[in-house]
Amino acid sequence: MAIRFELDPDLTPDLREEIVSLWVDVTNAGGAVGFVDPVTRAEVEPMARDAFAAVTDGPDRLLVGYEGERLVAMLIFVDNRFALKDHWCTLKRVMVHPDCQGRGYGAALMRQAERLAREIGWEALHVTVRGGLGLERFYAALGYKEVGRLPGALRVGAGDDRDETLMWLPLR
Secondary structure, three states: OOEEEEEOOOOOHHHHHHHHHHHHHHHHOOOOOOOOOOOOHHHHHHHHHHHHHHHHOOOOEEEEEEEOOEEEEEEEEEOOOOHHHOOEEEEEEEEEOHHHOOOOHHHHHHHHHHHHHHHHOOOEEEEEEEOOOOHHHHHHHOOOEEEEEEEEEEEEEOOEEEEEEEEEEEOO
16 A cells, blocks of 8 residues: 655644554654653653644644555654754654554655655755664665764663764755
8 A cells, every 4th residue: 555645734633643643653663753662642742742833833844644544654844943044954753653664654754755845945854863773774775864973862761872863865
């Protein structure tokens, strides 16, 4: 089955619930989307509410992916909120449901984000990656280059500090 994308969907209560469920499922499968597993809905909901507000009130934008009618992927185009950085964008909360891994949905999501970013007029995309999960290879295969690394910046557990890797995709 193919994935279908929608930019800036109406953030209905049902979609908000689906996003929180996706976020919990991705985190609990080991995904690096702002939490460390195990996580509960109650833990995700405050961060999700803030993300939803930045989308509904602006300036952030939401990209979702559906398999049929089921939400299976998403990311947020996060505005830099700084005039000197208006020409590029940061991608956050890049997620594909764990039971959809291996279908190419992650790459399709990132290609769609790149296509939309070009249409919007951004000149580059930036994403940060939690070290130790091999995500740098995924983004490198899509053309992203490592442009920096913050050693031990992410404390995912006692005695488990991970690098935060900064990845960059020029769109010019």
